[in-house]
Amino acid sequence: MALVTDTDSGLVAETNTKGKSYVLPFMLIVSLFFLWGMAHNLDSILIPHLRKACQLKNWQSTLIDTSVFMAYFLMAIPAGILLKKFGYKSSIIIGLSLFALGAFLFVPAANTLNYAVFLGALFIIGCGLATLETAANPYATVLGDPAGATTRINLAAAFNGLATIAGPYLGTLFILSGKEYSKEQLAAMATDERAHYLMGEAASVKMPYIVLGCVLIAVALLFKFSNLPEIKNTSKEPTTGGSFIGVLRHRHLLWAVIAQFFYVGAQVCVTSFFIRMARQGGHFDEKTAGTYLSWLYGGLFVTGRFAGTFLLKYVKSNILLSIYAVVAILLCLVAILGDGSYVIYALGGVGFFMSIMFPTIFALGVDGLGDDTKPGSSWIIMSIVGGAILPVIMGLIIDKNNDNVQSGYIIPLLCFVVILYFGLNGYKIKKQLITT
Incomplete structure (x- = not known):
């Protein structure tokens, strides 16, 4: 064999x-x-x-x-x-x-x-x-x-x-x-x-x-x-890798877990209310809104994955992540403050700039962990629970603002601010935060 x-x-x-x-x-x-x-x-x-x-x-x-x-x-x-x-x-x-x-x-x-x-x-x-x-x-x-x-x-x-x-x-x-x-x-x-x-x-x-x-x-x-x-x-190697709790002594991993929590939350928030946003902010009917979610947002997300993979050959991953986060913040502002079909084009653009965030945050978070890579990976995967929590908060904001869907997009905007910090500073491998 x-x-x-x-x-x-x-x-x-x-x-x-x-x-x-x-x-x-x-x-x-x-x-x-x-x-x-x-x-x-x-x-x-x-x-x-x-x-x-x-x-x-x-x-x-x-x-x-x-x-x-x-x-x-x-x-x-x-x-x-x-x-x-x-x-x-x-x-x-x-x-x-x-x-x-x-x-x-x-x-x-x-x-x-x-x-x-x-x-x-x-x-x-x-x-x-x-x-x-x-x-x-x-x-x-x-x-x-x-x-x-x-x-x-x-x-x-x-x-x-x-x-x-x-x-x-x-x-x-x-x-x-x-x-x-x-x-x-x-x-x-x-x-x-x-x-x-x-x-x-x-x-x-x-x-x-x-x-x-x-x-x-x-x-x-x-x-x-x-x-x-x-x-x-x-x-x-030992099958358990490093210490599951102690691995958080790595400052950059802890920030990766936080950034991934907010990234997954942002992605789910953007798509969960896309159709309602298209109807309210873009003034589209339901079927047209669904089509835009598929071909505009989905198409740009897939295109972004291929384009991002190409760009990562020439641009440092944390720099590209930071640039994408800044653009995503600006597009969220357009979605919140705008009126008309360009609001939906802005959200489609957010899909493009979100496309590389999950794998990039993951890679930066486990960089240099050695034996702690396995438990570190588990922490980052578990952080997708952000997709369970942040959309509910977004929904509460929308309900609080008399069903104004645009107001809720402040949540993904703030998420991208956290990701921007991670790309500029949080990714850096520094001294350990805690000892085990």
């Missing part, structure tokens, strides 16, 4: 000496990146849609984000335990099964028009996504020549980025109805007519999520009956 090794992680994939092809296993892994990208980007459609169908306040609609991202936070350690006990293939199948279960639960949620059931379904989806990401990211790095590990993970991430376009587009096409009534218009409706309208809005989510659930089951079966290579850990 020959071993294909990721020298950084110590993971290896067994293959025969004749050179077994990893094309099919890698294609299956790439499909996971796309599928969890679809789940996240459909949430941007669900937030305005379920707000309408379930008659929610803005902050209540953001509990969709809270359910998914809190599941990530709470599932981080259990997912690692599953991976250690059952291995990569079984963990992926478990993650797909949880994902599918959550998707199918959209049917009883819609039938009963029960928002709590929707949130429960989304929490289960989040648990499935956390499990998938825990297993699929390292798996993608070892399926082939070690020298191509970075290329493989970036290729897989590109398909995740494509879901930024596909998710909102399909959600707009099959979920959004384009019909919305004011509170006064709903109050003037007969009881049966109003109930029929709201149930019809809720029902539109059923078929897309049934199809998604069936696709997930089919992919799970492909993994079940595929002959995937075994993954083993041959690292001579």
Whole structure:
């Protein structure tokens, strides 16, 4: 047997000496990146849609984000335990099964028009996504020549980025109805007519999520009956890495955790209220707003990833991060103070300049950690809980300001200020903050 090794992680994939092809296993892994990208980007459609169908306040609609991202936070350690006990293939199948279960639960949620059931379904989806990401990211790095590990993970991430376009587009096409009534218009409706309208809005989510659930089951079966290579850990380093709490003595890591918390919060805030912003600030109808979320924001986000990757060859990562943060702050100001279609073009531009922030903050945060890299990485991943908290605060601000969606964009603006500080100063490797 020959071993294909990721020298950084110590993971290896067994293959025969004749050179077994990893094309099919890698294609299956790439499909996971796309599928969890679809789940996240459909949430941007669900937030305005379920707000309408379930008659929610803005902050209540953001509990969709809270359910998914809190599941990530709470599932981080259990997912690692599953991976250690059952291995990569079984963990992926478990993650797909949880994902599918959550998707199918959209049917009883819609039938009963029960928002709590929707949130429960989304929490289960989040648990499935956390499990998938825990297993699929390292798996993608070892399926082939070690020298191509970075290329493989970036290729897989590109398909995740494509879901930024596909998710909102399909959600707009099959979920959004384009019909919305004011509170006064709903109050003037007969009881049966109003109930029929709201149930019809809720029902539109059923078929897309049934199809998604069936696709997930089919992919799970492909993994079940595929002959995937075994993954083993041959690292001579201690499997626990450094101290989980003590790792925060690294000042630049602590700031990376803070910056990532605010970055994820900013991204989720921007997309969660994009459609409502397009309707209120840009004066677009619902369907057009969804199309702009897909092709303008999603397209610029994907373009930004490729452009940023190119620019990072010539510009220091912290400098590029700082420049992007400054531009994002200015674009948020345009979104807050402007009126008309250029408000939405500004938010689309924010997507472009956010595109490199997550991987750049991550890389700067773990730089120079040595044996503390593994626990340091865990802290940065757990900081995505910002996506569960900050959108709720944004929703409360909007509700406080008489449903003025533009006022809420002060939250992502402040997030980018924190990221700017990290790019200018927080990333620097300095003396340890605490001792263990």
